[in-house]
Amino acid sequence: xxxxxxxxxxxxxxxxxVMALTDLSARQIRYYETQALVxxxxxxxxxxxxxxxxxxxxxxxKDGLASGMDFATMRHLYAKTHQVESTQLESKRLSDERxxxxxxxxxxxxxxxxxxxxxxxxxx
Amino acid sequence: xxxxxxxxxxxxxxxxxVMALTDLSARQIRYYETQALVxxxxxxxxxxxxxxxxxxxxxxxKDGLASGMDFATMRHLYAKTHQVESTQLESKRLSDERxxxxxxxxxxxxxxxxxxxxxxxxxx
DNA sequence: TCTTTCGTGTCATAAGTTCTGACATGAAAG
DNA sequence: CTTTCATGTCAGAACTTATGACACGAAAGA
Numbered sequence: 001x002x003x004x005x006x007x008x009x010x011x012x013x014x015x016x017x018v019m020a021l022t023d024l025s026a027r028q029i030r031y032y033e034t035q036a037l038v039x040x041x042x043x044x045x046x047x048x049x050x051x052x053x054x055x056x057x058x059x060x061x062k063d064g065l066a067s068g069m070d071f072a073t074m075r076h077l078y079a080k081t082h083q084v085e086s087t088q089l090e091s092k093r094l095s096d097e098r099x100x101x102x103x104x105x106x107x108x109x110x111x112x113x114x115x116x117x118x119x120x121x122x123x124x
Numbered sequence: 125x126x127x128x129x130x131x132x133x134x135x136x137x138x139x140x141x142v143m144a145l146t147d148l149s150a151r152q153i154r155y156y157e158t159q160a161l162v163x164x165x166x167x168x169x170x171x172x173x174x175x176x177x178x179x180x181x182x183x184x185x186k187d188g189l190a191s192g193m194d195f196a197t198m199r200h201l202y203a204k205t206h207q208v209e210s211t212q213l214e215s216k217r218l219s220d221e222r223x224x225x226x227x228x229x230x231x232x233x234x235x236x237x238x239x240x241x242x243x244x245x246x247x248x
Numbered sequence: 249t250c251t252t253t254c255g256t257g258t259c260a261t262a263a264g265t266t267c268t269g270a271c272a273t274g275a276a277a278g
Numbered sequence: 279c280t281t282t283c284a285t286g287t288c289a290g291a292a293c294t295t296a297t298g299a300c301a302c303g304a305a306a307g308a
Contacts, residue, residue, distance in 0.1 A: 012141045014265080016266085017136045017173075021136070021227075026267095027284090027287085030268090031285075045267095045292075045293045046292085046293075047266060047294080048266080048267090138295085139294080149257080150296095151255090151256055152256070154296085168264090169263080169265070169295090170264075171264065171265080171296080172295080189255085
């Protein structure tokens, strides 16, 4: 469903967190990007911001490498499977408040508005 | 379940992301911390790292303020609803692989629980 | 009305984080 | 033996965040 896709595409994680989550070095992570295996979003200051999709992709790459697969192969393989752009959150907000609101509205539509009112507490 | 609390406690988000997610200023977020309403973890460089629990708490505080509640009240209120300390990723208490899966599951679980008022919120 | 307290904005300064590009290297491939 | 790979590491610049201080309008008290 669109919702899940959306959530997983939110660009919210900085390099340091991704490094911890994947146990890869910044060098490796950037290198995989030059190999077109991941396409993290960027904030206004040009800092990379990763989504959960990105983190998954990196872990797949890591596994692929471990099992002797080469980048070209993985690239082709992923080309078929994935293609959703990561949704930039931070950059749009920081650069233009209005753009951010538009993004929110857009996201709500994509997510298919649901009737809330359910406090979070009760789920905790 | 313990797992749920765990994933919601992973300290993975930097200030900028939290600002975007909550639509609060850094000043506000830090102030609420001085009021003992949130307790973000810190990385090795003393930078704050927020968990999903922290983001939720901030949104609750935001709502509380909007409805005229004061900090002391909220503080007491939250004191009852005990909570777990946020888990620092950097401390490696969790395998990265596991942390990632827990986080992912939590994000999915959180979707659709929040009131529409702030649009973006419900996607996390 | 005068004085505090609150919640935030805004600055300044220091320090942590990330960016890009370049040079280096052991291992594999040719 | 020579390239190509995948990474490490360094440097310098730019971005982000931290803390502390001064300011201020709105509320609350006295």
